[in-house]
Amino acid sequence: MTAAASINGGMKLDYRVQLVVSNGRAVDKDIYCTCGHNRKVKYQEEAGCCPNCGVTETREINYIYTGYTYTDTLLKVISKTDQEFHIKGEEFLISFDLPEKKFTPVLKNVRSLSFSLKDKIIHLSKNGQKLSPTDSNINPFFKGASTERVLDAISTDRNKELYRFCYNRLSCMGYERNKMWGRGLTRLKNYPVIETIGLSPLVNHLDDFWMSHKTLTRSKETMSPYKLLGVPKFMLDFISRMRTYPTFKHERIRQLCQHFDGNSVKLVMQIFDEESDIDKVYNIAETLIELNKDYDYSDLRRTILYITREVKLEQGIVDPSEAITLLRDLARMSNAMEKSFTKYPKSLKKDHDVALANYKTRESEYKQKEFVKVTEHPDYRGLAFTGKTFSIVGPNYVREVIKEGESLSHCVSSYVDDIIKRKCKILFLRDTKQLDESLVTVEVRGDVIRQVRGKFNRRPNTEERAFIELWAKTKNLEIQCH
Ligand SMILES: [Zn+2]
Numbered sequence: 180m181t182a183a184a185s186i187n188g189g190m191k192l193d194y195r196v197q198l199v200v201s202n203g204r205a206v207d208k209d210i211y212c213t214c215g216h217n218r219k220v221k222y223q224e225e226a227g228c229c230p231n232c233g234v235t236e237t238r239e240i241n242y243i244y245t246g247y248t249y250t251d252t253l254l255k256v257i258s259k260t261d262q263e264f265h266i267k268g269e270e271f272l273i274s275f276d277l278p279e280k281k282f283t284p285v286l287k288n289v290r291s292l293s294f295s296l297k298d299k300i301i302h303l304s305k306n307g308q309k310l311s312p313t314d315s316n317i318n319p320f321f322k323g324a325s326t327e328r329v330l331d332a333i334s335t336d337r338n339k340e341l342y343r344f345c346y347n348r349l350s351c352m353g354y355e356r357n358k359m360w361g362r363g364l365t366r367l368k369n370y371p372v373i374e375t376i377g378l379s380p381l382v383n384h385l386d387d388f389w390m391s392h393k394t395l396t397r398s399k400e401t402m403s404p405y406k407l408l409g410v411p412k413f414m415l416d417f418i419s420r421m422r423t424y425p426t427f428k429h430e431r432i433r434q435l436c437q438h439f440d441g442n443s444v445k446l447v448m449q450i451f452d453e454e455s456d457i458d459k460v461y462n463i464a465e466t467l468i469e470l471n472k473d474y475d476y477s478d479l480r481r482t483i484l485y486i487t488r489e490v491k492l493e494q495g496i497v498d499p500s501e502a503i504t505l506l507r508d509l510a511r512m513s514n515a516m517e518k519s520f521t522k523y524p525k526s527l528k529k530d531h532d533v534a535l536a537n538y539k540t541r542e543s544e545y546k547q548k549e550f551v552k553v554t555e556h557p558d559y560r561g562l563a564f565t566g567k568t569f570s571i572v573g574p575n576y577v578r579e580v581i582k583e584g585e586s587l588s589h590c591v592s593s594y595v596d597d598i599i600k601r602k603c604k605i606l607f608l609r610d611t612k613q614l615d616e617s618l619v620t621v622e623v624r625g626d627v628i629r630q631v632r633g634k635f636n637r638r639p640n641t642e643e644r645a646f647i648e649l650w651a652k653t654k655n656l657e658i659q660c661h
Contacts, residue, residue, distance in 0.1 A: 194253060194284060195234040198275060199226050210237075211275070213282055236325060240275075248274045250287075251323035254332035261378075263295035264333045268320045290320050296338070299368040301361060317361030329360060341367075341377030344385050349373075371401045379404040380419040391425040409433050411441045417448045421458050431461035438468045443479050450480070454487035455499050462500040466507050474510040476522065485523045494527060505531045512538040515545040543577070549599045550577050559604055562623065562654055569646040570611045571621070573604070580605055586617035587634045594622070603629075608643060619643055628658045 200209040201222070208226070211217045216231035228235045240247065251273055257265040268291070271284040293302045301312040303320065310316045321329055326346060334342045342364070349370070350363025367374055373396055376388055381404055388396050395407065405412045410433060418424055418432070436444050447467070451460050463486065470476040486502040496502045505527050512534045513520035524530040538545060553559060554573055564571040574580050577595055583605075584592035597603045608619040608631075619639055622630040631639050631647055639647060651658050 194251070194271070194273075194282070195232070195236065196251070197226055197229055197234060197237045199237050199239045201239065211280055215280070217280060236328065238323075247277070248272055249323065251284075252321060254324060254328060256332055257291065257293075259333070259335065261335050261337045262297060263293065265291065265293040266332050267291050268324075270319070270322060288319075292317070292320050294333070294364055296367075296374070299365050301365060312361065312365075314359055314361055318359055321360050337378060340382045340385060341374065344373065344377060344389070348386070348389055370396060372396045372398055372407060375401070375404050375407060380415045381424070383419060384421075384424040387424045392429065410436045411444065413441070413445055414448070417452070417457055423458070428461040431464040434468060435460070435464040438471070439479070446480055447483055450483045450487060451499075454484070454491075459499060463503045466500070466503045470503070470507055470510065474507070474514065476510075481523065489523070490527055493525070496527065502527065509534050512545075515549050516541075546595065546599065547577050550595070551575065553599055553601060562604065562606055564650045564653060566611060566646060566649070568611060569643065570609055570614060571650055572607050572609060572614060574598075574607070583607060583617050583620055587620060587632070589620065589632055589634075589636050591620050591622075591632075608639075608647065621647070623656065626656050628656050628660065631660055 195213050197213075198211045199220075200211065202209065205222055207219045207222050209217065210220055210226055210229075212229040212232060212234060214229060214232035214234065216229055218230070220226055226237045238249075238251070240249070249272075251271055253269045253271065255267040255269070257267055259265070267289065269286060270288040270290070272287050274283045274285075275281070276283065288306055290303065290305045294300070301317060303310045303312045303316055305316075326343070329346075330339055330343060345363035345367055346358055346360055348363075349366040350360065351358045352366075373385070373389065376382065376396075377385055381388070400407055405415055408414075408418075408429065410418070414432070414436065421428070435447065439447070448457060448460060451457050467482070470482065471479070476482050486499040486506065490496040490502045496505075509520055509524070509527070509531045510522075516534070516538060518534075518537075520534065521530060554575060559573055562571065563573055574583075580595055580598070581592040584590060591605055594603060594605050598605055602624065604623040606621045606623065607617065608621055609616060610618060619631060619633040621628060628647070628651055631644075633639060633643075648658065650656075
């Protein structure tokens with residue numbers, strides 16, 4: 180009698196598994212399948228599926244004796260939808276008789292377990308008796324069953340990866356050492372964003388969201404996934420097709436969506452999809468916005484085709500982000516020199532290098548022109564503030580920043596390029612009666628005061644600090660000095 184016959188014939192039991200028996204270190208493994216087939220596999224190789232019946236599930240045993248026994252649980256679906264499942268678990272004590280190659284199962288317990296996504300509550304019974312759903316009551320339900328076997332029983336195509344995430348991540352947090360189905364599923368109620376993403380086209384990035392978008396995934400927001408991310412609905416499909424989706428990619432994609440209208444963003448994504456790689460869009464987002472905003476590149480289709488296709492085929496520039504950076508630098512230098520330039524040059528690298536050579540010869544002069552454009556802007560000018568004792572003033576000339584650095588013996592002069600690129604603003608705190616005398620230098624990035632330094636990098640004194648605080652409050656700035 181074969182093993183399969185003894186199980187199927189005796190108990191109408193569909194128990195299909197390959198027992199993988201290790202016979203010691205560096206000794207080939209014996210594999211006994213419940214269908215009756217047995218074979219040897221090299222010790223360093225995977226068992227693979229049974230060549231006779233095709234079963235893939237394996238169960239490893241290290242030391243085998245005649246009459247070896249183990250516990251396994253067979254799962255049967257009672258009912259299952261995208262929203263809930265109700266399953267039966269039959270716990271068997273299985274004896275494997277090595278000389279006879281025979282599996283003998285003895286039914287020990289029958290349990291049932293139900294779960295609904297709506298309230299995340301587990302109902303449990305054992306041999307007809309209702310049990311409270313504690314970890315110690317729930318865990319035996321799954322004893323011996325592999326992750327895949329459980330997922331097959333409890334999940335649908337729509338929620339399979341969400342349930343897998345519950346088991347792999349939520350069930351084993353912080354210092355916990357064991358994965359447990361019960362706590363994995365019930366903990367989902369604390370992470371509504373995980374559920375939203377897990378049931379959306381973005382499910383393939385669930386681990387990325389969990390590891391990288393921590394603020395988002397730990398929040399209690401309940402809204403559609405595209406609203407959670409602050410992108411148009413069509414972006415979900417593009418994002419789901421990206422290989423990874425960490426926070427820094429998301430930030431750039433969102434900037435793109437905020438600056439351009441939906442149709443324009445769609446166009447960018449489609450062209451990148453056809454000509455390049457949607458995973459690289461984030462790389463060009465900031466520069467594309469800059470070209471559009473500051474250098475009048477309004478034909479988005481032309482610009483994207485130029486950086487993804489034209490320069491690749493005709494000029495050998497393969498990387499779109501390299502192309503767009505060259506284009507932006509060409510535009511920036513040409514503008515500074517008040518020279519006209521070809522918007523989509525036939526030889527981008529050459530045009531860029533010629534512009535650079537010309538720019539270098541009169542760099543300081545051009546820098547001053549760009550500097551004034553930035554510092555005269557209301558965003559910069561508007562930060563000036565006059566008080567009784569102290570005032571905040573902004574620079575008009577590059578040389579004022581350099582002089583500030585020399586008078587106070589600190590490195591503010593190295594910030595000139597960052598000021599021109601609008602990465603930061605440098606302002607001077609001065610005595611209202613001596614506005615020409617350097618006293619304390621302030622660095623602002625975005626809406627945040629990042630550094631306040633006086634001579635030899637000294638910190639501001641009490642009165643200076645009080646004035647900075649008053650100024651910050653008036654201008655809606657946050658103070659984050661380290
Ligand atoms: Zn088999």
